[in-house]
Amino acid sequence: MEFKDNIPIYLQIEQYLYRQIAMGKLQAGQKIPSVRKLAVELTVNVNTVQRALQQMNDQGILYTKRGEGNFVTEDTALLDKTKQSLIDNELDEFVQNMTRLGVKKENLGQVLEEYIQRSENKNE
Amino acid sequence: MEFKDNIPIYLQIEQYLYRQIAMGKLQAGQKIPSVRKLAVELTVNVNTVQRALQQMNDQGILYTKRGEGNFVTEDTALLDKTKQSLIDNELDEFVQNMTRLGVKKENLGQVLEEYIQRSENKNE
DNA sequence: AATACTGTTATAGCTGAATAATACACTGAT
DNA sequence: ATCAGTGTATTATTCAGCTATAACAGTATT
Numbered sequence: 596m597e598f599k600d601n602i603p604i605y606l607q608i609e610q611y612l613y614r615q616i617a618m619g620k621l622q623a624g625q626k627i628p629s630v631r632k633l634a635v636e637l638t639v640n641v642n643t644v645q646r647a648l649q650q651m652n653d654q655g656i657l658y659t660k661r662g663e664g665n666f667v668t669e670d671t672a673l674l675d676k677t678k679q680s681l682i683d684n685e686l687d688e689f690v691q692n693m694t695r696l697g698v699k700k701e702n703l704g705q706v707l708e709e710y711i712q713r714s715e716n717k718n719e
Numbered sequence: 720m721e722f723k724d725n726i727p728i729y730l731q732i733e734q735y736l737y738r739q740i741a742m743g744k745l746q747a748g749q750k751i752p753s754v755r756k757l758a759v760e761l762t763v764n765v766n767t768v769q770r771a772l773q774q775m776n777d778q779g780i781l782y783t784k785r786g787e788g789n790f791v792t793e794d795t796a797l798l799d800k801t802k803q804s805l806i807d808n809e810l811d812e813f814v815q816n817m818t819r820l821g822v823k824k825e826n827l828g829q830v831l832e833e834y835i836q837r838s839e840n841k842n843e
Numbered sequence: 844a845a846t847a848c849t850g851t852t853a854t855a856g857c858t859g860a861a862t863a864a865t866a867c868a869c870t871g872a873t
Numbered sequence: 874a875t876c877a878g879t880g881t882a883t884t885a886t887t888c889a890g891c892t893a894t895a896a897c898a899g900t901a902t903t
Contacts, residue, residue, distance in 0.1 A: 601727055603860060617820045629879060640862050645881075662870035662879050681820055686834040689813040696741045696805055700835055704828060710810040711824055727890060753849060764892050769851075786849045786899035 608647035624669045732771035
């Protein structure tokens with residue numbers, strides 16, 4: 596996997612796993628790949644994977660069965676809440692960043708629409 | 720100034736200056752604060768400021784008169800292009816991130832609208 | 844010439860992120 | 874009991890980012 600420079604890899608791994616969960620590719624109770632498999636898949640050190648998983652463990656999104664593996668929580672309420680937070684945070688940051696670039700809230704919708712129009716034209 | 724952890728400070732300084740330019744608070748040809756003043760303002764080391772400015776220099780957004788200071792380029796075409804890029808990059812990332820969270824392009828507009836509605840209600 | 848601004852460069856030291864390598868500990872199947 | 878697959882922990886090493894401090898170099902004003 597390719598990682599951005601300038602952002603710690605373990606955070607990007609977290610983000611990657613969160614997205615898998617948000618997309619439903621990893622579901623409640625499901626086992627995730629072992630730390631060693633992930634390390635190989637992501638071409639990253641085991642310790643780095645471990646660090647990401649520990650955090651998600653602390654956050655309650657994953658739980659660990661020693662000797663067996665890591666599993667997505669079965670707390671579906673927490674999962675739903677987490678998914679919503681991911682999206683809200685994205686929206687938050689977007690609005691804030693655009694505001695800081697001088698784009699006003701009331702124009703955001705139109706700017707976004709125009710952008711999507713443009714990007715669709717490129718693909719045609 | 721407060722900086723996010725996990726993103727190099729010199730990049731955040733760049734971002735800060737780019738925003739000042741995008742907002743028109745720093746205009747073509749205008750002198751920007753000296754490295755030492757910036758260092759104090761931003762509570763950061765001179766070398767860190769220097770690093771940010773060097774990059775912007777390389778990118779042509781600033782030019783340096785040794786002994787006098789740093790100035791915003793007078794190439795207004797470049798400035799306009801830069802402003803547009805900042806916004807486009809923001810849009811790019813937003814669409815990409817939301818897609819990775821399972822929100823489809825065709826729903827983005829509505830999701831954004833709803834979010835803005837929600838945030839406006841909070842302020843009332 | 845002196846002073847007070849500018850930008851520039853260099854050194855040494857600290858911290859966090861990441862790696863490699865190794866070992867330990869637990870679980871489940873053979 | 875053994876083995877293969879899990880998570881966990883330790884150590885040593887490298888590197889990037891940042892700081893503090895100091896020195897050097899150019900410009901403008903006095």
